[in-house]
Amino acid sequence: MFRAVFRLSATGARSLARSRPCYSAPLASRCYSHGKVETDEEFDARWVTYFSKPDIDAWELRKGMNTLIGYDLVPEAKILDSALRACRRLNDVASAIRILEAVKDKAGPHKEIYPFLMQELKPTLSELGISTPEELGMDKL
Amino acid sequence: MSLPKPVMRGLLGKRLRFHLPIAFTLSIISAIAFKYAVTEPRKQAYADFYKQYDSVKEFNAMREAGIFESVRPSGE
Numbered sequence: 001m002f003r004a005v006f007r008l009s010a011t012g013a014r015s016l017a018r019s020r021p022c023y024s025a026p027l028a029s030r031c032y033s034h035g036k037v038e039t040d041e042e043f044d045a046r047w048v049t050y051f052s053k054p055d056i057d058a059w060e061l062r063k064g065m066n067t068l069i070g071y072d073l074v075p076e077a078k079i080l081d082s083a084l085r086a087c088r089r090l091n092d093v094a095s096a097i098r099i100l101e102a103v104k105d106k107a108g109p110h111k112e113i114y115p116f117l118m119q120e121l122k123p124t125l126s127e128l129g130i131s132t133p134e135e136l137g138m139d140k141l
Numbered sequence: 142m143s144l145p146k147p148v149m150r151g152l153l154g155k156r157l158r159f160h161l162p163i164a165f166t167l168s169i170i171s172a173i174a175f176k177y178a179v180t181e182p183r184k185q186a187y188a189d190f191y192k193q194y195d196s197v198k199e200f201n202a203m204r205e206a207g208i209f210e211s212v213r214p215s216g217e
């Protein structure tokens with residue numbers, strides 16, 4: 001997929017000389033030519049499992065979210081659903097709303113992502129009784 | 142009306158893959174442009190000035206103007 005780098009780059013020779021890091025996973029990439037690369041589905045499943053731990057503690061929730069936010073991706077709705085349910089188990093509505101704010105921020109200039117995720121998460125939000133930052137007026141400065 | 146699933150992965154990588162070659166290229170071009178538009182003309186100007194520079198003649202002109210303390214104008 002990242003052979004596209006050389007095609008897209010206007011200075012193909014230059015980018016060849018600069019030997020780009022290969023990042024086929026959004027993780028802080030270990031660039032190995034051998035060894036298995038995790039698929040997107042495996043990545044998502046791993047994170048859903050992480051947040052589904054029944055006795056997850058507050059530290060693990062924070063650590064998980066901070067690690068997840070560090071990746072070059074916006075988390076899938078199912079990961080966020082799992083994280084929001086973990087917040088529910090921990091009676092932490094503040095973190096739940098913060099997760100929504102973080103997801104909006106992660107989308108950056110791509111304004112279509114947050115509305116899509118809100119659409120996907122609406123059943124979960126109403127089931128768990130989580131207000132969105134917009135409903136609370138927290139999205140304005 | 143349900144929204145289609147947007148791309149959610151690799152957004153920063155895509156942006157960097159597009160912008161970094163441009164950034165590096167433009168920086169290098171501006172450095173080269175500065176070198177040949179500014180520094181080379183300056184160096185040439187200095188070289189041209191000193192090619193025909195007669196330091197003894199300039200020294201004597203300054204001496205006659207009386208600006209030195211160590212050597213008086215030739216008249217005194």
